[in-house]
Amino acid sequence: MKIAVVCANGKAGQLIVKEALNRGLDVTAFVRGENLSVAKQAVVKDLFELTNADLKDFDVVVDAFGAWAPEALPQHSASLKHLCDVLSGTEVRLLVVGGAGSLYVDPAHSAQVMDGPDFPEMFKPLANAQGKALAELRQRSDVKWTFVSPACDFQADGERTGKYLLGGEELMLNARGESIISYADYAIAMVDEATCGNHIRQRISVVRA
Numbered sequence: 001m002k003i004a005v006v007c008a009n010g011k012a013g014q015l016i017v018k019e020a021l022n023r024g025l026d027v028t029a030f031v032r033g034e035n036l037s038v039a040k041q042a043v044v045k046d047l048f049e050l051t052n053a054d055l056k057d058f059d060v061v062v063d064a065f066g067a068w069a070p071e072a073l074p075q076h077s078a079s080l081k082h083l084c085d086v087l088s089g090t091e092v093r094l095l096v097v098g099g100a101g102s103l104y105v106d107p108a109h110s111a112q113v114m115d116g117p118d119f120p121e122m123f124k125p126l127a128n129a130q131g132k133a134l135a136e137l138r139q140r141s142d143v144k145w146t147f148v149s150p151a152c153d154f155q156a157d158g159e160r161t162g163k164y165l166l167g168g169e170e171l172m173l174n175a176r177g178e179s180i181i182s183y184a185d186y187a188i189a190m191v192d193e194a195t196c197g198n199h200i201r202q203r204i205s206v207v208r209a
Contacts, residue, residue, distance in 0.1 A: 002026045003194055004058040006047055006065065006083070009036045011156045012097050013064035015187040023191060028058070047079050052086050060194045061087065063096045073129035080133045084143045093144045093197055095190060100152045100179070101127025102134050103171040103205055113152060113171055134203065141201070148190055149205040151181040158182025163209035164189050172207050181208045 005017050008029035017037040020027045029039035032046050045054065047065060055061050065079045080096065087094055101114035101123065113119060114127035134147055152171070164185050165174060173179055189206040193199060 001060070001195060002028070002058045004028050004030055004055055004061045005037070005039070006030045006050070006061060006063050008039065008042075008064065009033070010064050010066050012066070012183050012186065013037065013062075015183050016062055016064060016097075016190050019184075019187040019191045020194070023195070025191070025195075030054075048082055050083070050086055052090070055086055055092060056090060058092055060093045060095060060197075062190060062194065063094060066097070067129075068126060070125060073125055076129045076133040077136055080137055084137070084140050084145070087144075088140075088142045091144065093146065093194075093200070095194055096137065096145060096147045097190070098134060098147045098149045098203070099127055099130035100149050100154065100171070100205070102131035103149055104169050105171050107170070109169065138201075144197075144200050146193055146197075146199045146201070147203040148186075148193060149203060150186050151179040151205070151207040153178070153180040154186070155180065155182045158184065160184035160188075161208060162188065164206045165209050167205040167207065169203055169205070172205060174207050174209060179207055181206055 003020050003025050005013050007013050008017050009031045014037045017039045027039050028041040029037045030043050035042035067075045103113050105111050
């Protein structure tokens, strides 16, 4: 299996590359500058400059794009639209590193995590931007996408336990009442989905077991 990890220099991207390589998969890192991941195969090219020719030979493209500065938040939608346009009508699957703010907190799907009174104000712009990108992604029937939301407490330097619980559209807690997962365990879930492809045009979510 051939996997492309776009924005592979980020913390999530680097761990996804590492996890995939550890499983013997053929991985290419796409980066804007010096390759910081452990991938031996790397392409230096901006996400917005990628074309169908760059990605058509892969089985899976993992979109690990991230932006936090207020002026860059619209790029969540713009970057995802660009990748969808590039992959439109192909068999290449697109896996997206998503956010937790857009997870639903009720069976009727009338309220989201980011609507709650305890959701930090500083994270609301990011959650809204990622939620908007997901809403736009749901309209794409021409792309085999999967949006992977982490738990609310997404720990960049958290331990790799090797275990996680798989959920869907609604916020899921583990047996200890936690919504938490490390980037390393999230990477396991992402590579599992890459190899299995069980959730085409769906949003899934993961939490530490």
